[in-house]
Amino acid sequence: MNVAALQLSTLPMSKAKLDYYLNICKKRDVSLVLLGEYNLNSFFKELESMPKLMIKKQSTHKINILKELAKEYNLIIVAPIIIFKKDKMYKTIARFTPKTTHFQNQQYLINYKHWNEEKFFDNEISNEYSPMIFTINGMKIAAMNGFELHFDNIWLEILKKKVDLVLLPTVSTFGSKQRWSELIKARAFLNGAFILRANRIGEYTDKEISWKFYGESYLVYPNGEIHNILGSKEEMLIAYIDKNISKDVKRDWGFGAQIIKREKL
Secondary structure: OOOEEEEEEOOOOOOOOHHHHHHHHHHHOOEEEEOOOOOOOOOOOHHHOOOHHHHHHHHHHHHHHHHHHHHOOOOEEEEEEEEEEOOOOEEEEEEEEOOOEEEEEEOOOEOOOOOOOHHOOOOOOOOOOOOOOEEEEOOEOOOOOOOOHHOOOOOOHHHHHOOOEEEEOOOOEEHHHHHHHHHHHHHHHHOOOOEEEEOOEEEOOOOOOOEEOOOOOOOOOOOOOOOOOOOOOOOEEEEEEHHHHHHHHHOOOOOOOOHHHHOOO
């Protein structure tokens, strides 16, 4: 199965750029397209000073565009986006198909002093942890927001459910390149799964600091090796995913089998 990751900054309200890339995907027989965090909405630090009505208008417009394009190009598109329920605002990951749209709230949100999504959004804290999981052509796929990479209980679900491909939209910045790559490679190997990362590009500057988003979107194989790495500018990655590679790594190393064996005791 061919998949694509778009490496972008925040998209304009016009659908022209997405239309351009998705047209290429259609010609290349791509089945699934991944966007990075804060591609459909403005970056978090900008949202903090935006009226809620403006954020809602931005989200509603982009959701309608993605619904239209998924149907037009017969694609599945996965992307983080902010949604509203009554007066509450939730950070989610969305899956757009030609026929349906599904949203799942992010379960862990950044809560640092300089970047506090947990305080800003209305996502509830819960003791239930399950990533978005769906199937395409017999391939089991999971999607999570970037910060959730760090939490073992989410990955335990991925391991137990024998996921073949994990979609990881991120908004990584500052000097975090090596840390992120090492974490993603380790998660891919321990779970015997491909990980497709789509990282944001661009820059946001406030009075104290410059937030530079460095790109480097890539595909990591189930053996923990990085393939198809992009640079720091706007680009698109297209790669082929072979379920048999994931199946072989799971069988050879057997980490998931160890967990399942103990749950049956």
